Amino acid sequence: MKRSVAVSLVIMGAAALAACEDQTVDTAIYGSVDECIADRVYTPEKCETDFKAALAAHEKVAPAFATREDCEAEFGPDRCRQATEQHASGGFPFLPLLAGYMIGRTLGGGPVVDPQPLYRRAGSDAYVNARGTEVARSTGPVKVSTRSGVAKTPPATTRTIARGGFGSRSIGISA
Amino acid sequence: MDRIEIEERPDWRDDAERCGFLFHTIDGEPYWDETRAYRFSLAEIEDNLEDPTQELLSLCYRAVERIVNDGALMERMAIPEEFHDAVRQSWTRKDYDLYGRFDLAYDGRSPAKLLEFNADTPTSLFESSVFQWRWLEGMKELGRLPDEADQFNSIHEKLVEALPVIAGPNRRMHFAGVFDSGEDRATVEYIADCAVQAGIEATLIDIAHIGVDAEGWFTDSSDYRIETLFKLYPLEDMVREEFGRYLIETPTRIVEPLWKLVLSNKGLLPVLWEMFPGHPNLLPAFFEGSPASDMLGDSYVRKPLLSREGANVAIVDPALPGGGIAVDGAYGEEGYIRQQVQMLPRFGDDWTVIGSWVIAGRPAGIGIREDRSPITRNTSRFVPHFILD
Numbered sequence: 141m142k143r144s145v146a147v148s149l150v151i152m153g154a155a156a157l158a159a160c161e162d163q164t165v166d167t168a169i170y171g172s173v174d175e176c177i178a179d180r181v182y183t184p185e186k187c188e189t190d191f192k193a194a195l196a197a198h199e200k201v202a203p204a205f206a207t208r209e210d211c212e213a214e215f216g217p218d219r220c221r222q223a224t225e226q227h228a229s230g231g232f233p234f235l236p237l238l239a240g241y242m243i244g245r246t247l248g249g250g251p252v253v254d255p256q257p258l259y260r261r262a263g264s265d266a267y268v269n270a271r272g273t274e275v276a277r278s279t280g281p282v283k284v285s286t287r288s289g290v291a292k293t294p295p296a297t298t299r300t301i302a303r304g305g306f307g308s309r310s311i312g313i314s315a
Numbered sequence: 316m317d318r319i320e321i322e323e324r325p326d327w328r329d330d331a332e333r334c335g336f337l338f339h340t341i342d343g344e345p346y347w348d349e350t351r352a353y354r355f356s357l358a359e360i361e362d363n364l365e366d367p368t369q370e371l372l373s374l375c376y377r378a379v380e381r382i383v384n385d386g387a388l389m390e391r392m393a394i395p396e397e398f399h400d401a402v403r404q405s406w407t408r409k410d411y412d413l414y415g416r417f418d419l420a421y422d423g424r425s426p427a428k429l430l431e432f433n434a435d436t437p438t439s440l441f442e443s444s445v446f447q448w449r450w451l452e453g454m455k456e457l458g459r460l461p462d463e464a465d466q467f468n469s470i471h472e473k474l475v476e477a478l479p480v481i482a483g484p485n486r487r488m489h490f491a492g493v494f495d496s497g498e499d500r501a502t503v504e505y506i507a508d509c510a511v512q513a514g515i516e517a518t519l520i521d522i523a524h525i526g527v528d529a530e531g532w533f534t535d536s537s538d539y540r541i542e543t544l545f546k547l548y549p550l551e552d553m554v555r556e557e558f559g560r561y562l563i564e565t566p567t568r569i570v571e572p573l574w575k576l577v578l579s580n581k582g583l584l585p586v587l588w589e590m591f592p593g594h595p596n597l598l599p600a601f602f603e604g605s606p607a608s609d610m611l612g613d614s615y616v617r618k619p620l621l622s623r624e625g626a627n628v629a630i631v632d633p634a635l636p637g638g639g640i641a642v643d644g645a646y647g648e649e650g651y652i653r654q655q656v657q658m659l660p661r662f663g664d665d666w667t668v669i670g671s672w673v674i675a676g677r678p679a680g681i682g683i684r685e686d687r688s689p690i691t692r693n694t695s696r697f698v699p700h701f702i703l704d
Contacts, residue, residue: 141465142357142360142465142466142467142468142469142680142702143448143451143465143466143467143468143469143680144444144448144468144469144470144471144472145472147444147445147448147449147471148512149334149335149445149505149508150508150511150512151504151507151508151511151517152334152335152501152504152505152508251484251486252514286514287514292485292486292487292516293485295485295487295539295540295542296539296540297537297538297539297540298528298529298530298532298534298538298539298540299528299529299538300526300527300528300534300538301526301527301528301529302526302527302558303524303525303526303527303534304523304524304525304526304557305525305527305556305557305558305559305561306491306522306523306525306548306553306556306557306558307493307521307522307523307525307548307556308552308556308557309493309548309549309552312492312493312495312496312498312499312500312547
């Protein structure tokens with residue numbers, strides 16, 4: 141056969157022609173490498189590697205606040221400190237302390253859930269990722285939808301220094 | 316290969332609009348035209364279109380290898396000098412490309428001849444990939460075409476396969492274009508749609524809203540760094556714009572990559588002819604002003620190095636009324652090439668060109684355009700095809 145077996149659209153048009161599959165993947169969140177190893181679901185190597193990946197992402201993508209007060213209002217007293225490495229936003233803002241991490245999962249060869257840093261929100265004490273999306277209320281196994289905001293590390297925000305330097309050709313290429 | 320008259324699906328306009336294909340009629344004139352269709356044998360498709368497409372692509376890759384290592388040639392192709400190293404590095408790094416469309420003159424008898432390669436911002440993707448496919452399925456449901464009828468069109472599948480490779484492990488991409496143009500926007504949305512189906516987080520952004528940060532990353536309207544940028548916007552314009560200089564060292568991956576500057580340029584055609592003279596799928600072509608271009612005499616097609624949708628293309632032939640046929644446009648200041656005249660095949664009153672798609676380095680299907688004029692333009696009608704032995 142020389143043609144596509146199926147042609148679906150999920151975001152175009154008034155009625156997307158077919159919905160696309162959303163998969164649920166088993167993963168887990170842990171407060172520390174030791175807790176991960178003690179749980180005996182993942183190998184000690186996996187526990188360690190994913191923690192390092194989460195830690196590396198932490199100072200770059202953690203929610204950033206200009207002042208300690210703003211940060212503590214969201215994450216609670218004594219749960220914030222100033223960044224020691226330059227944050228993706230350009231400076232050295234106040235960040236919540238790393239409270240745990242999520243184990244990354246792959247499926248069919250590709251990553252579907254990233255290992256990523258987690259924080260605990262003041263009040264509910266829920267674990268949230270750097271995007272602020274709640275992952276779980278306690279550590280241990282958790283199911284994550286591959287299309288949810290929880291599955292992936294958020295992109296780093298930055299400081300745009302100039303805008304509008306493309307697009308002087310105002311008509312489209314098909315015009 | 317022949318063209319048949321065929322009844323259109325009664326509800327196709329509703330179907331088009333449901334899919335977001337709103338430019339099926341442009342200024343009251345049909346753009347999508349299913350009152351007729353082209354029929355091919357499987358051998359015609361595989362031996363005379365698919366294989367030559369793969370072959371032409373491999374010739375193009377060899378031409379890129381040569382051009383990027385020849386500063387004088389890049390100069391001649393009007394690639395700004397400050398980009399020569401970056402173009403070469405982009406090729407040496409094997410920066411991923413997504414797609415391109417060869418325009419071929421093919422009449423079902425003689426070998427397909429390459430007219431040009433739209434390697435950077437090819438249009439008519441959605442209609443080739445989706446709406447043509449839906450036409451075939453619909454015609455089968457109506458019993459107007461037999462179940463065994465096929466189509467050379469795996470564009471959609473190949474896009475969904477290729478995009479995750481391009482997006483890389485972070486599975487995030489931005490999709491930019493000129494959103495004032497409904498057609499451009501729909502094309503960008505379609506590619507983003509394929510990306511979402513492939514599990515990629517897709518963000519749409521108007522090309523004019525792109526920013527840049529202190530480290531040279533391009534940024535979106537929310538100040539997120541753009542890791543991979545698909546842009547439906549000509550590279551040759553981007554390198555000449557204010558942010559063009561950031562393209563040289565940006566960590567943002569751009570699709571199509573900079574090395575496509577070499578292929579989306581009509582200067583490719585004389586280079587191909589010089590490297591592979593007499594190749595059955597190539598036409599003689601020369602840089603205007605080079606001594607060899609006199610070989611074409613006083614009858615030739617004149618094409619600007621940089622041009623789209625037939626703009627500023629002229630057929631020069633003293634045998635034609637008025638000495639030829641020309642299409643207006645705003646291109647040409649960078650120079651011209653001359654190509655041997657190869658008139659398109661005619662079916663009834665129409666001149667027919669075949670757009671042969673390449674996705675991630677593989678032939679992926681065709682889309683056919685027809686015009687009452689021998690030069691195909693952006694208003695040329697899109698006509699579906701099927702394969703039936």
